[in-house]
Amino acid sequence: xxxxxxxxxxxxxxxxxxxxxxxxxxxxxxxxxxxxxxxxxxxxxxxxxxxxxxxxxxxxxxxxxxxxxxxxxxxxxxxxxxxxxxxxxxxxxxxxxxxxxxxxxxxxxxxxxxxxxxxxxxxxxxxxxxxxxxxxxxxxxxxxxxxxxxxxxxxxxxxxxxxxxxxxxxxxxxxxxxxxxxxxxxxxxxxxxxxxxxxxxxxxxxxxxxxxxxxxxxxxxxxxxxxxxxxxxxxxxxxxxxxxxxxxxxxxxxxxxxxxxxxxxxx
Numbered sequence: 001x002x003x004x005x006x007x008x009x010x011x012x013x014x015x016x017x018x019x020x021x022x023x024x025x026x027x028x029x030x031x032x033x034x035x036x037x038x039x040x041x042x043x044x045x046x047x048x049x050x051x052x053x054x055x056x057x058x059x060x061x062x063x064x065x066x067x068x069x070x071x072x073x074x075x076x077x078x079x080x081x082x083x084x085x086x087x088x089x090x091x092x093x094x095x096x097x098x099x100x101x102x103x104x105x106x107x108x109x110x111x112x113x114x115x116x117x118x119x120x121x122x123x124x125x126x127x128x129x130x131x132x133x134x135x136x137x138x139x140x141x142x143x144x145x146x147x148x149x150x151x152x153x154x155x156x157x158x159x160x161x162x163x164x165x166x167x168x169x170x171x172x173x174x175x176x177x178x179x180x181x182x183x184x185x186x187x188x189x190x191x192x193x194x195x196x197x198x199x200x201x202x203x204x205x206x207x208x209x210x211x212x213x214x215x216x217x218x219x220x221x222x223x224x225x226x227x228x229x230x231x232x233x234x235x236x237x238x239x240x241x242x243x244x245x246x247x248x249x250x251x252x253x254x255x256x257x258x259x260x261x262x263x264x265x266x267x
Contacts, residue, residue: 040258227240
C-alpha cells in the first residue's frame with residue numbers, strides 16, 4: 001500500500017516555518033527518548049485542550065490526524081455533525097518541560113473530518129485565515145503584536161456555595177488586607193493602601209517565580225521584553241513580549257499561558 005502523504009491544510013507561512021520536518025521531528029523524538037506526543041488545541045473559551053498518543057504512532061497521526069467528537073467541546077458543533085479531526089503542525093513541535101515522562105508537544109488546528117479544512121470556529125484556523133486575507137487583499141504584508149500577560153499569584157483562593165449563601169475569599173501575602181490565615185508577616189513587608197506598580201524586592205515577593213516563567217518562555221523561543229509587578233497590590237504580575245509576528249504569536253500566547261499556570265502550580 002502506498003504511503004499516504006500528510007494533508008496540507010493551509011498555505012505555508014514563511015515566518016512560521018523552521019527547520020522542522022518529519023525527519024528532524026523523528027530525530028528530536030529519538031534524542032530525547034520521547035515516549036508520548038501531546039496534541040494541544042484551543043477551544044472557543046481560549047483554553048487549551050489536549051489528547052496524547054504513543055510516539056510510535058507519529059507517522060499515522062501526521063498523515064491522518066486524530067478524529068474526535070467536536071460536539072463535546074463547548075460551542076463547536078451539534079452531535080449530529082460532531083466528527084472533527086486534529087491536524088498537528090510540526091513546526092510547533094517542542095519537548096514539554098513539565099511532564100516527568102518525556103513528552104513532545106505539538107499544536108493543532110481543528111479540521112472538518114471530511115474536508116480536512118480548518119473549521120470556522122477553530123480559533124487557530126480563524127487566525128490563519130485572517131492572515132491570508134490580510135495579505136491577499138494587500139492590506140499589509142505582515143502584522144506584529146506585543147501581548148501583555150497580566151495575572152495574579154494568590155496564596156489561596158477559596159469559594160463556597162450552598163442553599164443559603166455563596167462567596168469567595170482570596171488571600172495574598174503581599175497585602176495586609178488579604179493575608180492568608182496562617183501568615184503572620186513577621187518580616188513586615190506586606191503593605192497596605194499603596195499601589196504595587198514596579199514594586200521592588202522584598203515587597204515583590206514572587207519575582208523568582210516570575211523569572212522562572214520568563215526563563216522557560218525564552219527556552220521555548222518566545223522573546224520576552226520585560227516583566228514586573230503590576231498595579232494590583234495583591235500579587236498582580238505582568239510579562240510582556242517583544243514585537244512578534246502574527247499569527248505565530250497566537251500559538252506563543254497559548255504556550256506562555258500554559259507556562260504561567262504550570263509554573264505557578266509547582267509552588
